[in-house]
Structure formats: structure tokens, C-alpha cells
Amino acid sequence: MKSVKDYYVPWLPGQKMYISPHIELAWREPNLRRMMSNENPWEPSESVLAAINKYARIANRYPDQGLTIRSKLAAMNGLDGPENVMLGNGSSEVFDNIFRSFLLPGEEVIQHTPCFGIYKLRCAALGGKLVSVPMIYDKEQGEIKFDADAVLAAITPKTKIIVIANPNNPTGNFMAAEDFVRIAETGIPFIIDEAYIEFAGMERSHVALTKKYPNVIITRTLSKAYGLAGLRFGYALGDAEVIMQISAMLIPWNVGTITMWAALAALEDQDAMQWRVNFNNQAVAYIEEELGQIPGLTVFHSHGNYILFDCAGTGKKGRDMVAYAQERGIILRPQPEMYGSDGFFRVTIGSEEENHMVVQVIKEFLTQ
Ligand SMILES: Cc1ncc(COP(=O)(O)O)c(C=O)c1O
Structure with a gap:
């Protein structure tokens, strides 16, 4: 046996x-x-605590597909509607869902290091090959810089995902806007991780790229500026057809009722x-x-x-x-x-x- x-x-x-x-x-x-x-x-604001309390009372019921909050997120980001928005149990689950939608064992994910550790883990869970492209440490200027040329040079026929955090963790900096366009132009699924974007202001977001480039997917989280890391709520924004296709990979009811409505309360409390x-x-x-x-x-x-x-x-x-x-x-x-x-x-x-x-x-x- x-x-x-x-x-x-x-x-x-x-x-x-x-x-x-x-x-x-x-x-x-x-x-x-x-x-x-x-x-x-x-700690969470009073309106978030009130939503948690209110929806805790109907925790015996299954959640819906999140149409209210998905519509709200679409409106906040200048997108058409809920079909442009996918919800996740934290943005970590959103990365996982995107990776599972594109990556076969042996295929490649390009990340730009140093960076957030979860891309590596989700790639490993799928038997993918992680390609880490280092940023450049300019010791004179005391800066670690994005290197879009090196990211583009790392593309092979096996590249299925490119992921860039903007601003990046742990370096705290932004990549130049034109470099996002250069990577988007390759047509390869391109995740722009905007986990920290609220700290610099939403005008720094690249969400508008999703209208021109269906391969661009923006990910966000309520774990950081909104202060709800323990609640686990993240989302992806993108082309409606792409978002609806990759949403077929979601685990049903992946975001619970309490989380969804608490997240809505947080978004409404700007x-x-x-x-x-x-x-x-x-x-x-x-x-x-x-x-x-x-x-x-x-x-x-x-x-x-x-x-x-x-x-x-x-x-x-x-x-x-x-x-x-x-x-x-x-x-x-x-x-x-x-x-x-x-x-x-x-x-x-x-x-x-x-x-x-x-x-x-x-x-x-x-x-x-
Ligand atoms: C760059 C980046 N993206 C995403 C996240 C994810 O968080 P969450 O799964 O809580 O949404 C983090 C958390 O540290 C992060 O640093």
C-alpha cells in the first residue's frame, strides 16, 4: 500500500x-x-463597531455575494459596477485567487524584491516558479529604487503573473507611472498591490489603467489605513470580464457577513x-x-x-x-x-x- x-x-x-x-x-x-x-x-471607529454588533446578530445566516459593498467600491474608484470588484478574505486571499486563475505548476511569477512575503507563498502553494528581481540599492543617495527594465527583462514565455506593490513594503517608495504602463503593455497579468495607497492619497492609484489594460488588476486591503487587519477584508479592481472570470475561482462565502458590513461602514467613514x-x-x-x-x-x-x-x-x-x-x-x-x-x-x-x-x-x- x-x-x-x-x-x-x-x-x-x-x-x-x-x-x-x-x-x-x-x-x-x-x-x-x-x-x-x-x-x-x-481601534475601529464607532460606526464600524456598530456594524459589527448589528450583523453579529444575524451571523446564523449566510452572506450574499457582497453587491452593496462591491457597488460602493466600484463607485469610489470610478468603475462601472460590482462586476469590476472581487472580494477576498484579506488581500492575501485575493492574490491567491488571482494566482490560481492563471498559474500552472512550473510557470513563473515575477516579484520585485525586497517585497511582501505572501506572493512567494501563494506561488509555492501552486508549484509555480518564483522569479525575484531585485531593486537597486543606491547607497550614495540612500535609496532603494524600482528597476522596471530588469522586471521587463525577466519575462519569459512562462511568465504568468507580474506583481508590484506601490508603494512597496518594506521600502516605502513608488515606481514611476510610465513604468506601470510599460509593464501593462506586455499583456501579462499584472497585479498592482495598493495595500498602502491611502496613506499617500488615492490620486496616486493606478486604477485607471484597468480601463485600458484588461490584464491589470489592482489589489487593496482594509488592513492598513482603514485599520481592520483582524477582520480580513481585501478586494481586487479590474476589467469586468476578467474579474467575473477569476471570481469563478472564489471559495463560496469567502467573506463573512460581519466583515462585509463592517468594511462598508469603514469605507463610508472617510x-x-x-x-x-x-x-x-x-x-x-x-x-x-x-x-x-x-x-x-x-x-x-x-x-x-x-x-x-x-x-x-x-x-x-x-x-x-x-x-x-x-x-x-x-x-x-x-x-x-x-x-x-x-x-x-x-x-x-x-x-x-x-x-x-x-x-x-x-x-x-x-x-x-
Ligand atoms: C504589500 C502588502 N500587500 C498586501 C498586504 C496584505 O494584507 P492583507 O492580507 O491583510 O490584506 C500586506 C500586509 O502586510 C502588504 O505589506
Whole structure:
């Protein structure tokens, strides 16, 4: 008799369940300050809490297909209607649904690194081949830059998906608008991940490209500026025919009733979102200004709710910075060694108190 192992799809053995050690730690030790996962420090607004409470009372009923919120999202983004919008259990599920719609085992996904880790995981789950195109670290200018030429050069006949986050996590920067057009022109399914776009303003969105290029799909999330990471709500915007086709891959009722209506309440409360954005952007400016004064520390100017640093020039290692902060009650995010430097670490914006704390702790460690 064969072992059950012999029945797994060939690319599964060796892969592991995704567990974020930093998030596990934060839940285990709630006194630690969560400055590691690009969450929003503010609890949901009253209108979102009211919607959660209201729809909790009919949690015995199945959700519908989300026509109300899909119509709202279409209207907010200048699109025709709900057929232009697909909902997901966080944008992580949206990536998965798009990948499953296009990718066969052995086919390629191009990502631009350093970047968000979930593209890699969803590609691996499908037996895809991940092609990581590195951004360019301009050490003189202290900037990590997009390299659209290298992304285009990485295309092969097996390329099925290109994914670019704009602004990118962890680098916090934008790619030039004309480079989005150059990639869109290839006709290859092109995901533009706008998880953090609200922090810079919706005028920076490339959603208009979806009208001209049916291969362009915009992804967004309510986990960041809207502050609902635990609720799990993301969405895709695109050409109606494409969105409706890939929506056939959705797991039925993938977004629950409470989540959908709480998300609608959040979208309708633009003042609450804008208030969070303003708070965030002031905090980014404060931290960049304070830490920008440390000799040898490179601060990567961010358009998101996180800031990347390279402390190699101070003679310290990023992972030691993270360990030092943790001893003082703050969880930061270590980064792998990149561009020959082991000095990288990332800070997520926290509450006012936490932002002051993190500035003190980083100054202390890097200047002692
Ligand atoms: C670039 C980027 N995209 C998407 C997400 C996804 O989030 P979610 O699945 O919560 O929508 C994140 C979260 O950190 C991110 O950094």
C-alpha cells in the first residue's frame, strides 16, 4: 500500500504552514508594543463597531455575494459596477485567487524584491516558479529604487503573473507611472498591490489603467489605513470580464457577513480613515526627522505606515537592533541580509507613546 505522502501534490512536501513568529509573540505577550506588522494602532471607529454588533446578530445566516459593498467600491474608484470588484478574505486571499486563475505548476511569477512575503507563498502553494528581481540599492543617495527594465527583462514565455506593490513594503517608495504602463503593455497579468495607497492619497492609484489594460488588476486591503487587519477584508479592481472570470475561482462565502458590513461602514467613514492617515503621516515625518540625525543610519523615506532602516553604517546589525528593542518591550521587524548589508530593520508606526519610545530606543542602541 502506498503511503499517504505519495498522494501529495509533488510540490507540497517540505512546505510549511505560514506562521508569523512576530505576530505569535505579540499575542502571547500582549504587553509588548506591536511595531512589526504594519498594523494600524487605532481601534475601529464607532460606526464600524456598530456594524459589527448589528450583523453579529444575524451571523446564523449566510452572506450574499457582497453587491452593496462591491457597488460602493466600484463607485469610489470610478468603475462601472460590482462586476469590476472581487472580494477576498484579506488581500492575501485575493492574490491567491488571482494566482490560481492563471498559474500552472512550473510557470513563473515575477516579484520585485525586497517585497511582501505572501506572493512567494501563494506561488509555492501552486508549484509555480518564483522569479525575484531585485531593486537597486543606491547607497550614495540612500535609496532603494524600482528597476522596471530588469522586471521587463525577466519575462519569459512562462511568465504568468507580474506583481508590484506601490508603494512597496518594506521600502516605502513608488515606481514611476510610465513604468506601470510599460509593464501593462506586455499583456501579462499584472497585479498592482495598493495595500498602502491611502496613506499617500488615492490620486496616486493606478486604477485607471484597468480601463485600458484588461490584464491589470489592482489589489487593496482594509488592513492598513482603514485599520481592520483582524477582520480580513481585501478586494481586487479590474476589467469586468476578467474579474467575473477569476471570481469563478472564489471559495463560496469567502467573506463573512460581519466583515462585509463592517468594511462598508469603514469605507463610508472617510473622516475616520483620513484622521488615521494624517496621524500616520505626521508620525512618519517625526520618526524620519528624529532618526535621520543619527550618523551612519540610512532612513528610507516611506509613503506607508512603516519605515525601513539600514544601520550598517553605525557598525550595528539590524537583528541586534530588533533584539535590543524587544528587551525594552517593542517588537520590530528584522530583515534578511540584503545588498551585502546586515543592517536592515523595519519599524511600523504605533501610537504616539510608542513612536516616542521607539525613537528613544533606536537612538540609544545606535549611538551608544
Ligand atoms: C504589500 C502588502 N500587500 C498586501 C498586504 C496584505 O494584507 P492583507 O492580507 O491583510 O490584506 C500586506 C500586509 O502586510 C502588504 O505589506
